[in-house]
Amino acid sequence: MIAKLRGLLDGFGADFAVIDVAGVGYLVSASSRTLSNMGALGDEVVLHTEMLVSEDSIRLVGFASASERDWFRLLISVQGVGARVALAILSALTEDELHRAVASGDSRMISRAQGVGPKLAQRIVNELKDKAGGVALGPAGGAAAPSGGHSQDAVSALVNLGFRPADALSAVAKAEAELGPDTGLDALVRGALKKAAR
Structure with missing residues (x-):
């Protein structure tokens, strides 16, 4: 099993x-997000990887972070998502x-991805809603939250x-959507508690 690669960027294409x-x-x-952040040819890169083995191929998939790899593993656990x-x-x-899309049940956001129809997006939301908490934990034990304002706190x-x-x-995403991204931390926590209580 190859879990990580450190080396020089020797070439790239649209999806590799x-x-x-x-x-x-x-x-x-x-x-494309990982590829766009790799830098120039000859630069040193570090990729977290997942090895996919099937009857007719062995394939490596690379990720900029371990949490992106965790999301990939969750996504391919859903029927119909390769x-x-x-x-x-x-x-x-x-x-x-x-x-945010999975936690709030926003399948329309997921259906923005190429090749993801409304039914598949809804299945992804339904199957991952209870599993996504483990991916949310960051290095300090906090959840990955929207980047604006005090949402992560x-x-x-x-x-x-x-x-x-x-x-x-x-709850925080719903409160922030209602109160606005510049809401103070206390007001945001109070709003989120109200949303969570409903």
Whole structure:
């Protein structure tokens, strides 16, 4: 199992990169978001990887972060979502947007990804809503939240009060949508608690 690659960016295409590790070139599929952040040819890159083995192929998929790889694993656990569709979703949405969409049940956001119809988007939301909490935990134990204002601190506060990360994120996202991104931390936490109580 290859879990991580560190090497030089030797080449790339629309959906893959070639990483030279001590003279061996690894062809790695990746989301457009990961590919766009790799830098120039010859730069050193580090990719977290997932090895996919089938009867007729062995394939490496690369990710900019371990949490992106965790999302990929969750996505391909959904019936009808293969590696290509999962990478399309990770290309269309940031991890924060994906987490927010799953936590709040927003299948329309997920259907923005190429190859994802309304039915599949709804299935992804339904199947991952209770599983996504584990991906939300960041290095400080807080949840990955929308990047604006005090939302990450508000999610952390709700998690510390005993809410599951997915529920905390959903409540904060709803409160922030209602109150606005410039809302103070206290007001945002109060609003999120009201949303969570409904």
